[in-house]
Amino acid sequence: MPGMIRLLQCCALMLVLTGCAGQGTARPEPRTSPPAPAGPAPQEAVSPPAVQAGRSDPSPGNFTLADGRLRPDIQDWAQEVSSTRNIPQAEVERLLHQARYDAEVARLMTPSATRIRRSWVTYRKRFVEPVRIKAGTAFWNEHADALSRVEAESGVPAAIIVAIIGVETLYGRYTGSFRVLDALATLGFRHPDGGRPERSALFRNQLADLFQLHDQEWLDATEVTGSFAGAMGLPQFMPGSLLRYAADGDGDGRITLDTSVDDAIASIARFLLLHGWVPGLPVFAPVRLPADAAPLVTGDINPSLKWATLVRHGSQALGSEGGDRRNPWQDHLLGVVDLVDEPRQTVEYRLGTPNFFAITHYNRSYFYAAAVAELAQALIAQRPPFDSPGAQALADMPQ
Numbered sequence: 001m002p003g004m005i006r007l008l009q010c011c012a013l014m015l016v017l018t019g020c021a022g023q024g025t026a027r028p029e030p031r032t033s034p035p036a037p038a039g040p041a042p043q044e045a046v047s048p049p050a051v052q053a054g055r056s057d058p059s060p061g062n063f064t065l066a067d068g069r070l071r072p073d074i075q076d077w078a079q080e081v082s083s084t085r086n087i088p089q090a091e092v093e094r095l096l097h098q099a100r101y102d103a104e105v106a107r108l109m110t111p112s113a114t115r116i117r118r119s120w121v122t123y124r125k126r127f128v129e130p131v132r133i134k135a136g137t138a139f140w141n142e143h144a145d146a147l148s149r150v151e152a153e154s155g156v157p158a159a160i161i162v163a164i165i166g167v168e169t170l171y172g173r174y175t176g177s178f179r180v181l182d183a184l185a186t187l188g189f190r191h192p193d194g195g196r197p198e199r200s201a202l203f204r205n206q207l208a209d210l211f212q213l214h215d216q217e218w219l220d221a222t223e224v225t226g227s228f229a230g231a232m233g234l235p236q237f238m239p240g241s242l243l244r245y246a247a248d249g250d251g252d253g254r255i256t257l258d259t260s261v262d263d264a265i266a267s268i269a270r271f272l273l274l275h276g277w278v279p280g281l282p283v284f285a286p287v288r289l290p291a292d293a294a295p296l297v298t299g300d301i302n303p304s305l306k307w308a309t310l311v312r313h314g315s316q317a318l319g320s321e322g323g324d325r326r327n328p329w330q331d332h333l334l335g336v337v338d339l340v341d342e343p344r345q346t347v348e349y350r351l352g353t354p355n356f357f358a359i360t361h362y363n364r365s366y367f368y369a370a371a372v373a374e375l376a377q378a379l380i381a382q383r384p385p386f387d388s389p390g391a392q393a394l395a396d397m398p399q
Contacts, residue, residue, distance in 0.1 A: 053080040056191040056200030087215045099185035110192040117342040127371040155279020156269040159376035168236040176227035209239035233257025234264035245271040275361035283373040285351040290314035293349040296336040301360040303335035
């Protein structure tokens with residue numbers, strides 16, 4: 001993902017906790033994997049058990065002893081990956097022997113010495129801007145048939161899919177040049193933040209997912225490249241997201257997120273559906289929240305508030321004055337979103353529907369999901385008339 005290094009560090013941490021990833025080269029036929037899911041049908045995604053073995057040492061260095069053997073903790077990890085993922089242990093060890101410590105990856109993931117002040121205004125300007133709007137409109141025009149087909153099948157608006165690809169990679173311009181094997185091994189076994197062991201454990205599980213994809217011949221783990229956090233392809237899927245949520249959008253029996261735009265489009269739709277997208281709902285509900293909405297913010301990526309609860313706190317649906325008309329989003333769990341701007345000492349509150357929170361599973365940042373929604377709205381404004389309920393809901397969405 002392009003941009004300022006420190007902002008990238010923050011974004012990448014949020015990214016890898018969810019479902020985004022980077023560029024990959026797929027082999028011709030999956031050998032032991034099930035057939036690639038065709039289209040965005042929301043079948044349940046099954047996750048293998050987390051790998052418990054292994055640990056991280058923040059000191060720089062490779063993953064073998066002086067005599068060339070794997071370090072004992074990494075050898076234990078290899079044995080568990082082999083048994084839990086049904087991969088020959090010799091193959092796991094062979095891949096580990098080819099992994100190299102990447103000092104640049106460690107540098108980019110090293111926590112900043114000073115706290116970065118959060119700014120929704122700055123973040124928004126980075127993504128909802130003329131270059132992405134122009135490139136996104138061109139991308140939409142070029143791939144209109146695939147986008148329309150997936151929107152009709154899934155109910156995920158084309159504008160949201162286009163916006164995600166725009167935020168993630170600027171429509172393929174920035175998919176990353178780091179070898180994913182090296183990035184994940186570095187962050188799994190040599191993570192620079194020794195005070196957060198859960199982060200290195202996350203990367204070790206992503207490394208196991210990469211090895212599973214390699215064993216099933218979806219990609220070559222020794223060649224695939226992506227972001228410094230291990231994200232791959234147009235939609236920047238992490239290996240685990242590719243394994244669980246990717247879809248075969250062009251019907252060729254393979255999933256190649258670096259070269260097939262149709263696969264990327266279908267995969268994003270399937271990811272959102274499996275994380276709670278509700279066709280026809282807006283991303284933000286048109287409401288007037290109470291003057292003091294801060295106590296209603298949970299900071300979670302799952303909505304938990306009923307509309308009746310929000311009404312008791314003083315919320316009111318816009319356009320409902322003097323009438324009893326009920327909106328479909330009122331029948332779902334909702335969440336109050338805080339868009340903070342610390343340098344300006346301001347905060348904006350909005351009401352997120354399940355569709356907002358589906359996007360936060362792609363990236364855990366409220367800023368990210370709000371930027372995707374607003375870029376989607378800007379893209380729709382370039383393509384009237386609004387020819388689907390999803391497009392109309394986005395066009396009417398409050399800002």
